[in-house]
Amino acid sequence: MRRATANRILLGLVGLLLLALGLAVLIGSSDLQTHWDFRLPPAWPFSGPKDVLLTNHDRTLYTSDDWWWPVGIAFLSVMLLASLIWLLAQLRTGRLRQLRIDTEDEQGALIRGQALERVLTDEAEAYDGVEWAGATILERDGAPRARLVLGLAPHATPRDVVAGLDDEVLANARTSAALRELPAEVRLRAVRHRARRVS
Incomplete structure (x- = not known):
């Protein structure tokens, strides 16, 4: 659970960073501040369509040094590999x-596993006191584990439902x-029904 939360937070931060960078490039390259008559902050990275991400001086600052290209390529390779590993980790559901x-x-x-999940879901929904159910079979340390989410009817007693x-x-x-x-x-959820007016 903590790992999933950390992944969501990290993905959210990366998404916000990319969104901010994309908006900065869009506003600067489209020259929106001129068309819409507003001013950009002094620290804004792109202030016009002719601005570039790296100037000639920035791009050629270390190219004469022998260590620049190996370090640059190694850094980018590690970043690419780490990104791919992280992406593959997100695709693994553990089911x-x-x-x-x-x-x-x-x-x-x-x-x-899906067949076993369907059977568990159907049998759980057929149990008295359960209005809806969802089942997932996970694999932990080579052994299966079940995760059930149940919507309890108003008359159901949680302890009796779990024991049953x-x-x-x-x-x-x-x-x-x-x-x-x-x-x-x-995991138990209470099913809330909308109140109906009786005349």
Whole structure:
């Protein structure tokens, strides 16, 4: 949870930085301050369409030094590699793709994680006191874990619902998938119904 929050904050900061840079370039290159008659702050990086990101002096300042190109290329390569690793880490959801079941015939069987999620969702929604449900099967340290989000009906008792889910829904999942254990994290949400006027 903390990792996801940190990723969102970091992505938000990077997005704001890129947005600010893009707006600075757009305003300067389009010469909007002249067309819309407003002034830019003195520290604004681009004040007109002829401005450049790097002047000739900036671009050629260190090119005569032997260390400049290797260091520059190495820095950009590390930044590119770190960005790709971070992007791939965001694409990994941690969801279980498939689960091998021991059928005791030396062959085994594979069950898709999405199929197990659908079964858990359907059985949880059919349980008394649950109006809607969502299930995700994650893989942690090579073992499956379940994450359930349940919308509770007004008459439901959270303790009874959680105990019943463990005794019935999760027990059925453990049995059907031949699992010794299936740790689960259950999040409960209260379902709010709109008040209706009765005449």
